[in-house]
Amino acid sequence: MTVIGSASAVSSDERALRDLYLKHGPALYSYILRMLGGDTHRTEDILQETLLRCWSKKALTDSDGMAVRPWMFRVARNLVIDAHRTRKARPTEVSGDPWLGDMSAEVDLIERMLSSVVVREALRSLTPAQREALQATIFADRTTQQAAEVLGVPQGTVKSRVYYALRNLKATLAEERAA
Incomplete structure (x- = not known):
């Protein structure tokens, strides 16, 4: 009996997450894409992480006077800022090609x-x-x-x-x- 109850709870959460994505996903995607300067791969990552946080916080529907949409946009914005700060804190990543080419060019x-x-x-x-x-x-x-x-x-x-x-x-x- 417990197994059936938990399975139906999971499916209702999944359904709520899907509905949340269908309702707010396109606008959120556009918002994140603008903040990231057109980087679609990072945009998809941030969107996925935002939805994951909605799911883990059980913030899948408007409740307790909290609207989900503004909260999702705030979470996405914070994730973009965190990613930017993380990238700035690390040394610049370089591939092997340019510096190897420079070394061989300096014959x-x-x-x-x-x-x-x-x-x-x-x-x-x-x-x-x-x-x-x-x-x-x-x-x-x-x-x-x-x-x-x-x-x-x-x-x-x-x-x-x-x-x-x-x-x-x-x-x-x-x-x-x-x-």
């Missing part, structure tokens, strides 16, 4: 110049055929088949020249780093 020009000199010297250590294969493939952004047609050699030759060129470059640059 030291001298370091860049030195790196280009080292790479240029490493390229000079290659045979002319290896340099030509790298130029025709990697630097010209061509496939090995396209490079083979441009160079007039078989595709397998281009592949092997690129392979040995990259292997020699790696070894030369490792020696430079160790020195």
